[in-house]
Amino acid sequence: MEYLLIALVIAVVLAAGIAAFIVPRRRARIREREAPPRPGVDYPPGVGDDAAPQLQEERRSVADVTLPEPDVDTSAIEEIIAAPVERPEPAAGRLVRLRARLARSQSTLGRGLLGLLSRERLDEDTWEEIEDTLLTADLGVAPTQELVERLRTRARVEGLAGPEQARTILREELIALVGPDMDRSLRTDRHVTENRPAVVLVVGVNGTGKTTTVGKLARVLVAEDRDVVLAAADTFRAAAADQLTTWGDRVGVPTVRGPEGADPASVAFDAVKTGSEAEADVVLIDTAGRLQTKVGLMDELGKIKRVVERHGPVDEVLLVLDATTGQNGMIQAKVFGEVVDVTGIVLTKLDGTAKGGIVVAVQRELGVPVKLVGLGEGADDLAPFEPAEFVDGLLG
């Protein structure tokens, strides 16, 4: 009995010991299973996670924490950074769009002439009025006489039966006078075999619109996917170089410029060199405005051209004339033509004049075609000149 009692006590003590050892471990396992995951231990900590429970834990540095990929579409931002430049509109058909700008020329030249030619009786007084109208519109004496002669002959032979026929005949004769067969293309193609860009030199008296024209022309060329380099060879005015640079920046075109007062010939030379190295298609050179009466400045212009031609012949020399200055433009055209062999005329501010006849007069004076016309201050208000479109614009 005594032995039985001792065995019972030993069994109870053993059972209690086993229970004391196993139960806490099971509880610990259960606690472990039930405990919420801990930030920084079980998963990367995020905003709002309480740091306090981890104070005793091993700390992780920023480098250990993998941040999630941002859930943001960055392509739009990249697009803005990569393409801050404007996409100019193509030049084709611009004269049609800008036709309304010829309204002032229309009233004098086109409509005035149509009104006179549509009269029932074309007496001497009427022909004189027609002549006066043409002269007032700056057509010039010789072209005026030629046109009146042609119209008189056709009126006699064909008869002018009503406004419709008058319009048809006047249209045909004006187009013939403006010169539909002149080559008005701009030579801006890269010289591939010689590995050099085309060079366009832009000249004229002060304030005619040279810098504006270079800027607008750069846009036309960029619209045709050409690589353009601008040369700020107007080194008299720092503002002129800034103005040109702004035009270039807008369409992603670089501008080569020198310090204020630098030799314009050397800036132009450097620009063509830069254009060659960059394999550009065309270099547009803006020059300072100069009065045709200033011999020193005209000599300087000749020098610019000669220095640039060390790279190869200049492809275009564009003379920019302000259409509102009328006959004064004729004198400028003559002197500039003698100094730098003008190859084309840019007639600016045609939107602000009733003297559309200047187109014919200046072509006669220089024997070179009007290639571009400026019809406003807007960035794309420069149009390739097309005789038929121009005459249609005049006749309304």
Ligand SMILES: Nc1nc2c(ncn2[C@@H]2O[C@H](COP(=O)(O)OP(=O)(O)OP(=O)(O)O)[C@@H](O)[C@H]2O)c(=O)[nH]1
């Ligand atoms: N209405 C109108 N204004 C024009 C046209 N072309 C140029 N202009 C304006 O004429 C002014 C003179 O233009 P610029 O390009 O600075 O002239 P510029 O010949 O470079 O001047 P300088 O460098 O001083 O000789 C500016 O206010 C132009 O906006 C045009 O076709 N129509």
